[in-house]
Amino acid sequence: MNQTTFPKKYNPKDTEEKINQFWEKNKIYKFDKKNTKKKIYSIDTPPPTVSGKMHLGHLFSYSQMDFIARYKRMSGFNVFYPFGTDDNGLATIILIEKTNKIRAKDTDRDKFTKLCLKTLEKIRPQYIRSWKKIGLSADFNLFYTTINKHCREISQKSFIDLYKQGRIYRKKTPIMICPKCKTAIAQVELEDVEKKTYLNYIKVPIIKTNKYLVFATTRPELLPACVGMSVHLDDERYKKFIGKKVKMPITNAEIEITEDENIDIKYGTGIAYFCTYGGVEDIDWITRNQEIKPINIIDINGIYNEKAGKYAGMTSLQARAKIINDLKKIGCLIKQEEIKHTVNTHERCGTDIEFVATEQFFIKYLDLKNKFLKAGAKLKWHPEFMKNRLDNWIKGLKWDWCISRQKNFGVPIPVWYCKKCGNIILADEKQLPVDPLKDKPISEKCTKCGCNEFVPEKDVLDTWATSSLTPQIAASLIPERFNEIYPFDLRPQSHDIITFWLFNTLVKSQLHNNINPWKCVMISGWALDPKGEKMSKSKGNVIEPQLMIEKYSADALRYWAAKSKLGDDLAFKEEYLKNGMKLCIKLWNASKFVISNLEKYNLNEIKHSNPEILDIWIIEKTNITIKTATNYLDKYEYSQAKKQIEFLFFNVFCDNYLEFIKYRIYRDEMTNSKKSALITLNFVLFDILKMFAPFIPYITEEIYQLYFRQTNAKKSIHLCDWPKIKHYKNKNEFLETGDLFCNIIAQIRQYKNKNNLSLKTKIKNIKISLETQQEKQLIEKIIADIKGVGVVENISFDVKKNEK
RNA sequence: GGGCGGAUGGUCUAGCUGGUAUGACGUUGCCCUUACAAGGCAAAGGUCGGGAGUUCGAAUCUCCCUCGGCCCACCA
Numbered sequence: 102m103n104q105t106t107f108p109k110k111y112n113p114k115d116t117e118e119k120i121n122q123f124w125e126k127n128k129i130y131k132f133d134k135k136n137t138k139k140k141i142y143s144i145d146t147p148p149p150t151v152s153g154k155m156h157l158g159h160l161f162s163y164s165q166m167d168f169i170a171r172y173k174r175m176s177g178f179n180v181f182y183p184f185g186t187d188d189n190g191l192a193t194i195i196l197i198e199k200t201n202k203i204r205a206k207d208t209d210r211d212k213f214t215k216l217c218l219k220t221l222e223k224i225r226p227q228y229i230r231s232w233k234k235i236g237l238s239a240d241f242n243l244f245y246t247t248i249n250k251h252c253r254e255i256s257q258k259s260f261i262d263l264y265k266q267g268r269i270y271r272k273k274t275p276i277m278i279c280p281k282c283k284t285a286i287a288q289v290e291l292e293d294v295e296k297k298t299y300l301n302y303i304k305v306p307i308i309k310t311n312k313y314l315v316f317a318t319t320r321p322e323l324l325p326a327c328v329g330m331s332v333h334l335d336d337e338r339y340k341k342f343i344g345k346k347v348k349m350p351i352t353n354a355e356i357e358i359t360e361d362e363n364i365d366i367k368y369g370t371g372i373a374y375f376c377t378y379g380g381v382e383d384i385d386w387i388t389r390n391q392e393i394k395p396i397n398i399i400d401i402n403g404i405y406n407e408k409a410g411k412y413a414g415m416t417s418l419q420a421r422a423k424i425i426n427d428l429k430k431i432g433c434l435i436k437q438e439e440i441k442h443t444v445n446t447h448e449r450c451g452t453d454i455e456f457v458a459t460e461q462f463f464i465k466y467l468d469l470k471n472k473f474l475k476a477g478a479k480l481k482w483h484p485e486f487m488k489n490r491l492d493n494w495i496k497g498l499k500w501d502w503c504i505s506r507q508k509n510f511g512v513p514i515p516v517w518y519c520k521k522c523g524n525i526i527l528a529d530e531k532q533l534p535v536d537p538l539k540d541k542p543i544s545e546k547c548t549k550c551g552c553n554e555f556v557p558e559k560d561v562l563d564t565w566a567t568s569s570l571t572p573q574i575a576a577s578l579i580p581e582r583f584n585e586i587y588p589f590d591l592r593p594q595s596h597d598i599i600t601f602w603l604f605n606t607l608v609k610s611q612l613h614n615n616i617n618p619w620k621c622v623m624i625s626g627w628a629l630d631p632k633g634e635k636m637s638k639s640k641g642n643v644i645e646p647q648l649m650i651e652k653y654s655a656d657a658l659r660y661w662a663a664k665s666k667l668g669d670d671l672a673f674k675e676e677y678l679k680n681g682m683k684l685c686i687k688l689w690n691a692s693k694f695v696i697s698n699l700e701k702y703n704l705n706e707i708k709h710s711n712p713e714i715l716d717i718w719i720i721e722k723t724n725i726t727i728k729t730a731t732n733y734l735d736k737y738e739y740s741q742a743k744k745q746i747e748f749l750f751f752n753v754f755c756d757n758y759l760e761f762i763k764y765r766i767y768r769d770e771m772t773n774s775k776k777s778a779l780i781t782l783n784f785v786l787f788d789i790l791k792m793f794a795p796f797i798p799y800i801t802e803e804i805y806q807l808y809f810r811q812t813n814a815k816k817s818i819h820l821c822d823w824p825k826i827k828h829y830k831n832k833n834e835f836l837e838t839g840d841l842f843c844n845i846i847a848q849i850r851q852y853k854n855k856n857n858l859s860l861k862t863k864i865k866n867i868k869i870s871l872e873t874q875q876e877k878q879l880i881e882k883i884i885a886d887i888k889g890v891g892v893v894e895n896i897s898f899d900v901k902k903n904e905k
Numbered sequence: 906g907g908g909c910g911g912a913u914g915g916u917c918u919a920g921c922u923g924g925u926a927u928g929a930c931g932u933u934g935c936c937c938u939u940a941c942a943a944g945g946c947a948a949a950g951g952u953c954g955g956g957a958g959u960u961c962g963a964a965u966c967u968c969c970c971u972c973g974g975c976c977c978a979c980c981a
Contacts, residue, residue: 107940293979300981318981331981365980373981382980443979489909493977497907600976633974664918668910670974674917676930683943694940744919744928752928759940767939847947854935854947861938892938 107696107807111689113654113682117799121233123806129817130174130238132181134579141582142178143589144170145572145619146239147602148185148247151221152196155231157636157673158595160646162625164662166593167237168739169623171795174238175823181586183243183575184232188221189511190564191282191449193248196220197510205509210561211539213510214248221246231647235655236798238819243578247567248512253534255574256567257515259609260504261527268465268612269504271525275378275395275456276503279447280403280416284507285461287563287601292448300369302435303428305347308355314339314347315435317369319442321428322420323376325352325409326398329390330374331361339372350433351424352410361386378456381499397458401507417455462505462514462560466608470495473604476611481621483737484668487596491607494600502608504566511561517542521552569605572618589619596624596668623737626670628662633672644673656797657681663743663796684747685800688793691755695782696808698766704783704812707776713765714883716781717829718839719758722749723785724826730792731823739796746792754789757843764889788824838879842886845869849891863892870899 124130133139144166149159174180194205197217205213229241245252263269276285301321306313316330327349332339339358346355356374363385364373375386377395387393398409405412405420412420428434445454466473473495482488505514513536515528528535529543537557546553576587588610594602603622610618629635630642637643650658653675660681665671712720726749733742762778787809794801798819805818815821829835848869853860869887871877877898880887887896 316981320981363980368980370981375981379981386981484910486909490976493908497977596975627975666919672917674930676917679943680929686943687941690941690944692940697940741919748928755940756945760938760945763939850946851948857935859936859938860946861936 107693109693111685111800111803113656113685113799114651116803117234117236117655120799120802121236123802124238124817124819125233127816129819130180130182130240132183132240132243132579133179134582136179139177139179141181141585141590142170142173143181143576143586143591144183145575145589145592145606146183146185147594148187148245148568148571149232150190150192151186151188151225151228151246152192155228155235155646157628157644157646157649159232160235160658161628161662161665161671162593162595163232163237164235164659165625165667165739166591166623167235167239167659168663168743168795169591169593169734169737171238171798171819172734172739172823174819175791175794175821177822180238181243181575181579182239183245183578184229184237184239184241185245185247185571185575186221186225186228187564187568188217188246189248189252189561189567191508193217193221194508194510200224208509209538210509210513211536214536217248217510218246221248234650235646236659238798243575245574245578247564247574250534251577252567252570252574253512255570255577256512256562257528257533257535258530259566259570259573259613260515260562261530261533262613263464264527266612269462270465271460271462273458273460274463275384275458276461277445277454278401278403278457278459279450279452280455281450281452282447283402285401285459285503285505286447286454287503287565290448291445291454292451293443294446294451296444297439297441298444299437300440301425301428301437302370303350304433304435305349305356307342307358308346308348310345314342314358314372315370316372316374317438318374318379319440320376320379320417320421322412322417322424323379323398324349324424325354325405325412326376326378326396327352327354327356327374328377328393328396329359329386330356330372331359331364331386332372333364333366334360334362336364336366336371350431351427359390361389377458380456384456395458399455399457401457401459403455403457417453461503463501463503464566464608464612465501466612467498467501469608469611470498472611473608476607476617479617480607480619483621483623484666487599487622487624487668490596490599491604494604502563502605504563505560506563507559508561511564512567513537514558514560514562516558517555518558519547519550519552520554520556522547522550524549526555565601565605568602569609572606572610573613588617591621591623592619593623593625596626599624624668626665626668629670629672631672631674633670649675649678653678653682654685654799656685656799659796659798660684660743663739666740667737681797684751685797687751687755688790688797688800688804691750691759692786692790692804692808694759695786696804699779699783700808702771702779704780707771707779711773711777712781713774713777713886714835714838715758715761715842715886716777717832717835718842719754719781719785720827721829721832721836722753722839723788723824724832727788727792727824727826734795742792743796746789746796750789750793754785757846758785760846761842761886761890791818791821791824794818794821834879838883841871841876841879842883845880845887846891849887849893861892863894865893866895866897867891867893868897868899872900874900876900 170180170182197220198204200220201216279286298319300317300319302315302317304313304315342358343360346357348355375383378384396408398405400406403416405415407413446452447454477491515535517526517537524547526542532543572587572589576583606618657678661677664677726745730742730745765774765778768775790801790804802818852867877900
């Protein structure tokens with residue numbers, strides 16, 4: 102047997118770097134596409150955005166999915182674990198603009214996309230390095246970026262398929278836009294912020310009377326778009342005015358007072374005025390009052406148009422200031438009351454959203470709410486209660502999915518319009534991916550009118566329209582095994598995007614294939630700052646994972662990530678990283694001790710036919726841990742599994758077993774008890790290492806390579822089999838005896854402690870108290886061990902109660 | 906307003922298909938024991954947010970209340 106010198110100290114920094122290169126060079130995590138014997142376990146890995154940096158939250162949730170991936174790999178699965186990046190959104194635009202000093206607005210879309218792909222190609226390796234560094238065992242060659250050809254093609258194909266199904270429609274409709282980003286935004290992109298504003302009380306004369314009404318509004322600038330005014334039927338103050346008309350100041354428009362049961366009598370003056378469109382309630386109202394024509398005064402860019410009269414060319418904010426001034430001048434503004442209210446803003450830029458009527462593409466799905474609820478219920482949720490969030494969301498959906506975006510970057514909507522008749526011409530599947538701005542439809546003439554001139558659609562698809570296809574995108578990287586990969590076994594992701602990524606993916610899969618995209622979902626929580634608060638740049642409490650890896654090691658960070666229960670948020674505390682390091686150091690030292698002793702002998706030559714009681718005891722303890730840890734991991738409860746393994750290692754193996762066998766293996770002559778100890782040490786340590794491997798992959802690999810690799814065919818510990826249970830007869834008796842033994846050793850330790858004695862000090866006599874006579878019988882078999890381990894010459898027993 | 910999850914020694918945390926509580930950090934004492942001083946051994950410390958109920962028995966089940974958290978909906 103080769104003698105390896107086990108390094109005295111563990112150096113995580115160098116080791117992790119070295120191990121990483123080893124993994125990469127030997128393609129340890131490569132998906133074996135030719136292997137048809139192993140069952141595939143497929144993971145729909147979340148694609149992060151290259152434009153960002155890896156943050157602690159990433160580290161947290163990717164580590165958690167990696168525990169499962171590694172466990173499944175060791176359990177004999179052929180793990181399909183791709184890694185993509187999501188690069189067709191605003192963040193990418195900003196990055197490309199910055200790096201290349203250009204503006205997307207002023208650049209040809211095709212050129213910008215190419216430039217983007219080129220830039221991403223350049224910066225990607227550095228970015229992905231972070232993910233490799235945390236020990237992610239994905240196959241990085243199963244790669245996609247949501248803006249590449251492969252993804253554009255699949256995304257456009259999805260559009261065409263849904264269009265043909267009649268699921269996609271184009272409609273002029275009020276839609277939320279961000280006046281700053283100048284694009285349509287979806288419900289999920291909203292963030293509500295509480296803001297201070299003024300509730301303005303405005304006086305309007307009632308026509309043909311000398312009376313007037315006062316209504317209150319936070320959006321006075323929409324006055325030119327006012328189309329209605331309502332009061333509640335039960336409102337004694339206003340009941341009599343229903344059916345009368347008022348004359349709006351400034352515009353002189355005549356508005357009829359109507360009755361509407363949704364009016365809150367207590368809010369403002371109890372009179373609501375409706376503009377097209379100030380908010381959801383305006384849209385609701387106009388849907389209830391079909392005969393009323395909207396006045397669209399805001400354009401898609403957020404600027405007021407000619408219908409706004411003198412306010413044309415302004416933004417809402419500018420118009421508001423001006424109109425308040427004008428109302429004051431003519432004496433119509435009675436008062437302004439400062440209030441706090443919640444406004445919907447665009448989550449990316451914080452700008453208040455506007456409602457504007459524009460032509461947009463929608464995926465029709467409101468009619469399928471029940472189908473989606475049922476589909477959600479079919480998924481196995483871990484943790485289970487997270488399903489409520491999806492249900493809640495589906496039940497609350499109000500609009501179809503608006504999938505067009507007015508941006509000059511993204512996946513182009515594969516559509517042209519006939520110049521003459523406006524007929525929509527879909528791209529042909531054969532020509533995908535297509536860019537209507539530069540490509541022409543395959544059919545040269547409009548099928549309706551025969552015209553041969555086409556207007557390209559300028560809009561692109563919502564980023565979620567593409568990222569909701571990650572299962573199809575990833576699985577089609579290995580087309581020949583598509584059907585074994587899809588539906589995926591697992592979708593891991595964090596809870597904040599259940600309502601979009603998870604939901605949208607489910608929707609697409611249901612619409613295209615009528616099945617769920619995955620069998621089960623694993624929802625992770627958030628990484629919080631040490632105080633338990635959300636990390637954000639503005640708060641300045643962001644923790645750099647890279648710095649922490651430098652300081653403590655990736656294994657320590659992963660150890661921290663394994664601390665939280667699945668789905669729970671977890672505060673980041675350096676103390677936990679220290680615990681992680683402590684475990685690594687302990688694992689290193691214990692392995693050093695065990696291996697340095699094992700290395701002295703050729704284990705194959707040591708044959709023992711008679712295992713000692715305490716050796717069977719530790720094997721049985723290991724068996725129990727294997728069983729419970731396996732159960733927990735099968736339920737995705739990695740934190741419980743880790744806890745069990747850690748307990749076995751620290752409290753049973755190190756604190757007790759290693760101490761128990763020292764006196765045996767320190768002997769020079771090769772006795773049976775020494776042989777038994779060596780053999781047991783060998784495989785218990787190996788089992789422990791294997792169980793730790795999914796959590797702390799670096800140090801376990803290093804120890805494997807230093808010793809166990811010599812006698813194992815597998816190149817890496819991560820390719821080894823997950824430990825199996827060894828069977829012994831009468832294991833309960835061994836368990837009982839071993840546990841009792843621990844108890845007695847504890848008594849001896851206590852005795853020495855009380856008497857300020859070192860543990861190795863030999864004592865002549867000690868009295869041990871036992872509970873029953875039966876215990877005494879068990880103990881007699883291992884009296885020699887007690888004397889040896891406890892360093893005692895004579896032992897007497899004091900039995901508390903006698904058995905009948 | 907609707908929904909979901911929490912509240913356990915000084916701090917963080919496990920347990921929650923019921924039988925007086927897990928571990929870590931911190932604190933104190935002992936030990937420089939041939940794996941480990943970022944150590945080992947040992948000790949002190951909690952009756953499980955409050956109230957009621959079910960039960961022989963509840964941190965664990967039911968109901969109510971209080972206080973955080975998250976998701977969703979919210980106003981002219």
